[in-house]
Amino acid sequence: MVLGAHISIAGGISNAPIYGKDTTCDTIQIFTKNQMQWKIPVLNADEVRIFKSRMKENNILPGTVHSSYLVNLASADSNILRRSICDLAQELERAEVLGINYVVFHPGAHKGEGEESGLKRISDSIKEIFSMSQSKKSSLILETTAGEGTTLGYKFEHLAEIVDSVNDQERIGVCIDTCHIFAAGYDIRDEISYERTISEFDRIIGLKFLKAVHLNDSKKELSSRMDRHEEIGCGKIGLKGFSFFVNDERFKSLPGILETPGGTEGYKKNLSVLRGLVIH
Ligand SMILES: [Zn+2]
Numbered sequence: 136m137v138l139g140a141h142i143s144i145a146g147g148i149s150n151a152p153i154y155g156k157d158t159t160c161d162t163i164q165i166f167t168k169n170q171m172q173w174k175i176p177v178l179n180a181d182e183v184r185i186f187k188s189r190m191k192e193n194n195i196l197p198g199t200v201h202s203s204y205l206v207n208l209a210s211a212d213s214n215i216l217r218r219s220i221c222d223l224a225q226e227l228e229r230a231e232v233l234g235i236n237y238v239v240f241h242p243g244a245h246k247g248e249g250e251e252s253g254l255k256r257i258s259d260s261i262k263e264i265f266s267m268s269q270s271k272k273s274s275l276i277l278e279t280t281a282g283e284g285t286t287l288g289y290k291f292e293h294l295a296e297i298v299d300s301v302n303d304q305e306r307i308g309v310c311i312d313t314c315h316i317f318a319a320g321y322d323i324r325d326e327i328s329y330e331r332t333i334s335e336f337d338r339i340i341g342l343k344f345l346k347a348v349h350l351n352d353s354k355k356e357l358s359s360r361m362d363r364h365e366e367i368g369c370g371k372i373g374l375k376g377f378s379f380f381v382n383d384e385r386f387k388s389l390p391g392i393l394e395t396p397g398g399t400e401g402y403k404k405n406l407s408v409l410r411g412l413v414i415h
């Protein structure tokens with residue numbers, strides 16, 4: 136696994152590779168804009184050029200872009216749905232310009248409309264995004280969720296249904312968030328449960344669709360359906376669960392991104408803990 140973290144773009148996107156290096160990242164995840172706003176600032180050409188050259192200079196592999204938290208492709212509110220579709224269509228283009236292949240997003244919340252209609256709306260929205268976006272290479276990556284409230288994506292079946300409905304399968308993928316799947320009821324704490332969870336993912340979705348992993352421990356218990364990230368090894372998953380991920384040959388080239396609390400120092404500590412789990 137190529138290890139890294141979600142890195143700030145404070146002061147401009149071109150700073151992210153420097154922050155990533157300071158944090159000892161081999162790869163990074165970034166927002167390309169303020170994640171709490173719909174506003175999409177133009178990507179300045181100089182900024183893009185510097186970002187790319189700094190990524191190379193600092194030996195940081197392109198990882199993932201994380202979409203805005205406002206995006207909800209399952210929304211029954213036509214205004215929010217429209218904004219969400221436009222936002223992701225543009226994020227694909229922005230990621231491509233930055234040389235990043237993956238745009239990770241949370242599938243959406245149905246807000247009482249029902250799971251089936253929510254899933255259908257997500258699938259239809261993704262088709263529209265692909266037909267609308269000028270991007271040719273970047274893919275949309277559905278993130279597994281903890282299943283808080285009415286969010287979809289807490290069952291592998293949800294993600295499989297969406298993936299199967301998309302025509303352009305080269306451009307869709309899935310990101311496992313260890314905290315989220317654990318909170319959703321998929322155990323990974325010992326070898327048997329880990330293998331069971333991964334083979335279930337393979338059977339239901341297909342491992343070829345797994346493009347990234349978010350490495351977060353969980354403050355909450357198995358099946359709590361609550362999304363509360365914890366430092367690696369300090370939560371309810373524990374170190375053993377992470378040792379399976381970082382040593383799994385199948386995931387050798389996947390970005391493994393931390394989204395743990397504790398800022399840069401926390402990331403550095405967690406990265407060193409994860410690296411310490413790797414068996415050479
Ligand atoms: Zn995540």
Ligand SMILES: [Zn+2]
Pocket residue numbers: 312314315362363364
């Ligand atoms: Zn989370």
